[in-house]
Amino acid sequence: MNNKHLLTLHDWSTEEILDALELAKQLKEEQKAGIVHHHLKGKTLGMIFSKSSTRTRVSFEVGMYQLGGSALFLSANDIQLGRGESIYDTANVLSRFVDGIMIRTFKQSDVEDLAKYGSIPIINGLTDLVHPCQILADFQTVIEKKGKLKGLKMAFIGDGNNVAHSLLYGCAKVGMDIAVASPKGYECNAEVVKNAMEDAKATGAKITITNSPEEAIKDADAVYADTWVSMGQESDKEEKVKIFMPYQINKELFSLAKPDAIFLHCLPAYRGYEVTEDVIDGPNSVIFDEAENRLHAQKAVMVKLMK
Numbered sequence: 001m002n003n004k005h006l007l008t009l010h011d012w013s014t015e016e017i018l019d020a021l022e023l024a025k026q027l028k029e030e031q032k033a034g035i036v037h038h039h040l041k042g043k044t045l046g047m048i049f050s051k052s053s054t055r056t057r058v059s060f061e062v063g064m065y066q067l068g069g070s071a072l073f074l075s076a077n078d079i080q081l082g083r084g085e086s087i088y089d090t091a092n093v094l095s096r097f098v099d100g101i102m103i104r105t106f107k108q109s110d111v112e113d114l115a116k117y118g119s120i121p122i123i124n125g126l127t128d129l130v131h132p133c134q135i136l137a138d139f140q141t142v143i144e145k146k147g148k149l150k151g152l153k154m155a156f157i158g159d160g161n162n163v164a165h166s167l168l169y170g171c172a173k174v175g176m177d178i179a180v181a182s183p184k185g186y187e188c189n190a191e192v193v194k195n196a197m198e199d200a201k202a203t204g205a206k207i208t209i210t211n212s213p214e215e216a217i218k219d220a221d222a223v224y225a226d227t228w229v230s231m232g233q234e235s236d237k238e239e240k241v242k243i244f245m246p247y248q249i250n251k252e253l254f255s256l257a258k259p260d261a262i263f264l265h266c267l268p269a270y271r272g273y274e275v276t277e278d279v280i281d282g283p284n285s286v287i288f289d290e291a292e293n294r295l296h297a298q299k300a301v302m303v304k305l306m307k
């Protein structure tokens with residue numbers, strides 16, 4: 001693979017994304033069948049976390065173990081990076097010890113700098129801008145449930161955040177239509193939308209950015225919610241809840257999607273806010289398959305980048 005990192009899905013070609021999804025499917029089948037696949041025997045992944053995590057941490061750590069390697073949890077608070085050591089020095093030093101780095105942090109530029117200064121593959125485990133690993137798992141889930149991506153419609157209702165941005169990038173690359181509905185003032189980053197629209201020209205994906213949840217969700221095959229308050233933005237919480245309530249995915253709003261639409265959520269979820277219990281715990285919800293697929297999709301990414 002030419003591409004040595006996973007910084008955003010915008011950097012990956014359609015073919016690279018589809019290949020990773022194919023490998024993720026194969027790795028999942030092998031793991032379920034008890035077939036050992038030690039593609040990364042003896043390799044080590046460093047995992048830097050400046051924010052909390054359940055799924056990302058556990059899926060990368062278990063995934064690395066299943067691939068025959070090992071993973072190191074590096075809390076940013078406990079390594080010198082948290083005390084001001086530069087990204088330049090951190091990248092150079094870690095490149096001498098480990099075979100790849102997964103990083104979850106605030107600034108996208110820190111992830112890009114790690115890739116620039118280090119000599120090993122860098123995997124973005126979430127920044128304020130994007131969350132590419134999540135979307136690979138989401139796509140694997142959509143393929144399992146719907147058999148394809150191209151030609152389907154995804155609706156993301158809520159904050160124009162990191163998950164929305166990666167969905168835009170991913171859908172544009174795979175030819176899946178996407179509509180994002182956010183309140184005024186909480187729309188997606190204009191540059192991300194512009195890049196996605198550019199990529200969509202090649203695949204025919206239709207991209208809709210709107211303030212109307214009804215418009216976005218209409219006839220959707222997959223409906224996506226995320227928290228209204230992302231990590232690091234907790235101070236706005238009370239004001240946001242008032243602004244976002246009309247964007248709650250409840251039974252009434254969900255009924256505007258296709259009758260067999262699936263419900264996706266990256267988790268963690270806040271029932272009664274971005275989604276009601278009857279939807280997230282209802283028959284159309286696939287959230288736990290989606291969470292499981294973080295493991296398989298990220299194993300595919302690690303094999304592609306680190307083997």
Ligand code: CP
Nearest residue numbers: 053054055056266267
């Ligand atoms: N969806 C996701 O990235 O979950 P964590 O924050 O638990 O890693």
Ligand code: NVA
Nearest residue numbers: 161226230231266267
């Ligand atoms: N948008 C959320 C995603 C969590 C996985 C956040 O950044 O907190």
